[in-house]
Amino acid sequence: MTSATSKLICPACRAGRVRIFYEALSAPVNSVRLVSSREEAVGFPTGDVRLGFCHECGFIYNTAFERRLVEYSSRCEESQGFSPFFRAWHEDLAQRLIDRHSLYGKKIIEIGCGKGEFLALLCGLGGNEGIGFDPAYVPERITRQAASRIKFLPEFYGEKDSELNTDFLCCKMTLEHIADTADFAEMVHRSLRKSPDARVFFQVPNVCRVLEEEAFWDIYYEHCSYFSPGSLARLFGKVGFDVLTVGREYRDQYLTIEARVGNGTPCPFAAEDDVASLETLVKTFASRVPRQIAQWRKRLEGYRAKGVKTVVWGAGSKGVTFLSTLNVTGAVEFVVDINPNMSGHYLAKSGTEIVGPSFLRDYRPDVVIVMNPVYQKEIVGDLARYGLSPEVISTS
Ligand SMILES: [Zn+2]
Structure with missing residues (x-):
């Protein structure tokens, strides 16, 4: 080290x-x-x-x-939109932003729009027009009604797009993938020079929760940047935005920031002053995580020794990192995901096969490890529908 x-x-x-x-x-x-x-x-x-x-x-x-090692293309599958819990939260978030920033009949840009679900919500609920940027955009996923209000560009947003007038620029779960952090934030600020009244909204994972919960499965290669409320607010202030608010969403898993193009007025939020508390968390993280990993390994090895059929629920980045880090061969044969596009594929590095929930009806697992506790209730409900009541444990 x-x-x-x-x-x-x-x-x-x-x-x-x-x-x-x-x-x-x-x-x-x-x-x-x-x-x-x-x-x-x-x-x-x-x-x-x-x-x-x-x-x-x-x-x-x-x-x-x-950067050159990471691929962003239509082969990437990051959508969480198959979970009713996620969809309800997403719609609520869109409505709150529409209300707070009076987004009715406005022009909206989304950087890193993924499959376009959030932009479709903002445009559908507020009667707005949208432009979505994402090299991994897959056109067939959006309804025709939403498509009529939105233009999707399968490319990265950049300085070249500063001619576009906009009232609201949003960027969810993208900034953590960008290595040139201040360069990017400055570019966004410059790109809005023709839209001086525009509001911006960014959402990123909350590193404080990762550090506190020793969530090693939330640290992975695509995420090169990790933010606290303070470091996020300081970045935006530094590059010239006036920070309006910093918030926490999705049971503290995400941070949000709302700002307007301004002169970088000093940010008044108390949450900004978190460098000392982060220092303390960071100092102990490297010794706490190996203990956490050792405990999980012991648990999985115990299951394997007793022939306890164990599956992991969640084939996204958390599941990939959890299983490849623990590397307990033969302990977890399958990983479950409700996103049907993932079934029949395999997790990078561990090689664990991805199956849909219905697979469990015949497989009958004894233990289900839930990668994101937010979905635990939903998962227990899904299992019950197949007449299953295995032990359900959550990573945090
Ligand atoms: Zn710094």
């Missing part, structure tokens, strides 16, 4: 006080790309995660990240 303060430059504040505090070597470089054979999955390309902490601004990032 490297512990010396290096000469690394923080990509968020550009100050030089970065210390590496956690390493996860040989992580699969893509955890949402569909892999169609076990051989390909087991031999999946890997890269190293070496998390650095900036003592100046609290930003955390993978100092070993190499």
Whole structure:
């Protein structure tokens, strides 16, 4: 483990006080790309995660990240839209943003719109017009009604798009994939020079929860950048936005920030002042995580020894990282996901086969490990529908 303060430059504040505090070597470089054979999955390309902490601004990032290793294409499957719980929250979030920013008959841009679900909500609920940017966009997923209000561009958003007038620019679960953090935020700010009244909304994972819960399954290669409420607010303030609010969503798993194009008025939020508490969490994280990993390994080895049929529920990045990190051969034969596009594929590195929930009717697992506790109730309900009542345990 490297512990010396290096000469690394923080990509968020550009100050030089970065210390590496956690390493996860040989992580699969893509955890949402569909892999169609076990051989390909087991031999999946890997890269190293070496998390650095900036003592100046609290930003955390993978100092070993190499952008060229990560693929973003229509082969990526990151949609959570198959969960009723997620859909209800998503719709509620869209409605709250529409109400707060009076988004009726307005022009909206979404950077990293994925399959376009959120932009379709904003445009459908508020009668808005939208432009969605995402190289992984798959056209056939959006209803015709939504499609008439939205233009999808299968490309990255950039300086070239500054001619587009917009009232609201949103960017969900994308900033954590971008390594040149301040460069990107500055580009977004510059791109809005013709829309001086525009509001912006960003959503990212909340690193405080990851650090507190030792959630090693939430640290993966595609996520090169990790934000706290403070580091997020400081970044936006630094590049010239006036921060309106910083919030937590989805049981504290996500952070949100709402801002307007301004002059970088100092951010008044108390949550900003979190560098000292992050320092404390970061200091103990590297010793807490190996204990957490050892406990899970012991548990899985125990199940394997007793022939306890165990499945993991959730084939997204959390499931990929959880199983590839624990690496207990033969303990978990299948991973379940309600997204039908994932069935029949394999998890990168561990090579675990992905199945749909109905598979469990005949397989009859004894234990189900739920990767995201948010979905536990929904999962117990799904299992009951198949007449199953296995032990359901959650990762946190
Ligand atoms: Zn910094």
